[in-house]
Amino acid sequence: MNFTMKKTSQKIWSEIDKRRKSGDKTVTWSELVRKTKLSRSFFYALRDGRASEPSKSNIEKVAKALNCDPNEIWGTSQNHNCLPVIKQPANYKAVPHSGTVSIPEYLITASAGHGLTIPDLEDAECIWEVPVGLISRLPVSSHNKLAIFTIAGNSMSPKYVPGDRVLIDLSSDRFTHDADYVFRTDDILMIKQLQLIPKATGAVIRAISLNEEFIAWELPVKELNIVGRVAGKWVFE
Numbered sequence: 001m002n003f004t005m006k007k008t009s010q011k012i013w014s015e016i017d018k019r020r021k022s023g024d025k026t027v028t029w030s031e032l033v034r035k036t037k038l039s040r041s042f043f044y045a046l047r048d049g050r051a052s053e054p055s056k057s058n059i060e061k062v063a064k065a066l067n068c069d070p071n072e073i074w075g076t077s078q079n080h081n082c083l084p085v086i087k088q089p090a091n092y093k094a095v096p097h098s099g100t101v102s103i104p105e106y107l108i109t110a111s112a113g114h115g116l117t118i119p120d121l122e123d124a125e126c127i128w129e130v131p132v133g134l135i136s137r138l139p140v141s142s143h144n145k146l147a148i149f150t151i152a153g154n155s156m157s158p159k160y161v162p163g164d165r166v167l168i169d170l171s172s173d174r175f176t177h178d179a180d181y182v183f184r185t186d187d188i189l190m191i192k193q194l195q196l197i198p199k200a201t202g203a204v205i206r207a208i209s210l211n212e213e214f215i216a217w218e219l220p221v222k223e224l225n226i227v228g229r230v231a232g233k234w235v236f237e
Contacts, residue, residue: 009046012046012059012062013046013047015066015068016032016043016046016062016066017047019066026065026067027065027066029043031065032062032065035061035064035065036058036061036062036064036065037061038058038061038062039219039220039223040219041217041219041223042058044217048214048215048217056070099131099132099133100129100130100131100132101129101130101131101132101135101143101144101146102127102128102129103127103128103130103146103147103148103167104126104127104128104147104148105126105127105128105147105148105149105150105165106147106148106149106150128148138167138231138232139169139231139232140167140169140171140172140231141169141171141172142169142170142171145169145170145171145228146167146168146169146170146231147167147168147170147228148165148166148167148168148234149165149166149168149182150163150164150165151164151166151191154211155192155209155210155211155213155214156180156191156192156193156209156210156211157210157211158210158211159180159210160191160210160233164233165233165234165235166191166230166231166232166233166234167230167231167232167233167234168182168227168228168229168230168231169228169229169230169231170227170228171228172226172228172229173226173227173228174226175194175196175205175221175224175226176229178193178194178195178196179193179194179229179230180192180193180194180229180230181194181226181227181228181229181230182226182227182228182229182230183224183225183226183227184225184227190207191230192207192208192209193207193208193209193210194206194207194208194224195208196221197218202220202221203221204218204219204220204221205218205219205220205221205224206218207219
């Protein structure tokens with residue numbers, strides 16, 4: 001399930017694709033990675049429509065590699081401070097003496113094009129007060145580091161569909177076992193099923209979409225930046 005590609009990302013890929021189709025040898029994958037110092041997964045995500053808005057520094061790197069003005073790609077109306085940032089709220093803890101845990105819900109969907117900063121509970125869409133006994137039954141490592149995201153995209157359907165809420169265990173910010181994770185790579189924020197694949201040249205992470213229309217792809221372990229593990233859907237009936 002991907003956070004929908006935005007206008008700037010489309011412009012970048014459109015320019016790269018145009019030059020590649022014209023036979024320009026300076027925009028091969030190897031040359032782009034060498035010149036920009038960005039990962040192949042960054043460019044694959046642009047190609048496949050999995051990219052959120054890139055940061056100013058990465059725009060400038062790509063523009064330099066393409067030998068063009070960054071404003072030709074960015075556009076003068078774009079916000080230049082759009083790297084997705086997610087951090088644990090400083091005052092995120094169980095409500096004293098209430099027997100409940102406070103879980104903030106953040107709206108991370110296609111409309112959240114510039115990512116999300118979470119400085120404290122007040123910036124959440126809402127706060128769920130959940131009985132400790134209920135949370136204790138869930139596969140989470142910590143009661144005090146949970147969040148709910150509403151996500152967009154269909155690459156993980158039918159397991160997750162657009163509009164589903166998912167509970168994220170923010171304390172599980174390292175790969176420990178094959179599971180569904182929310183993670184970042186370069187400027188890309190997404191949810192995928194991750195698998196560790198041993199190889200002679202070194203282990204890699206395989207990012208798998210459950211929707212068969214989307215192909216799996218791989219990235220080096222060192223390029224993986226996990227936000228949290230998906231504990232499950234957040235559904236009440």
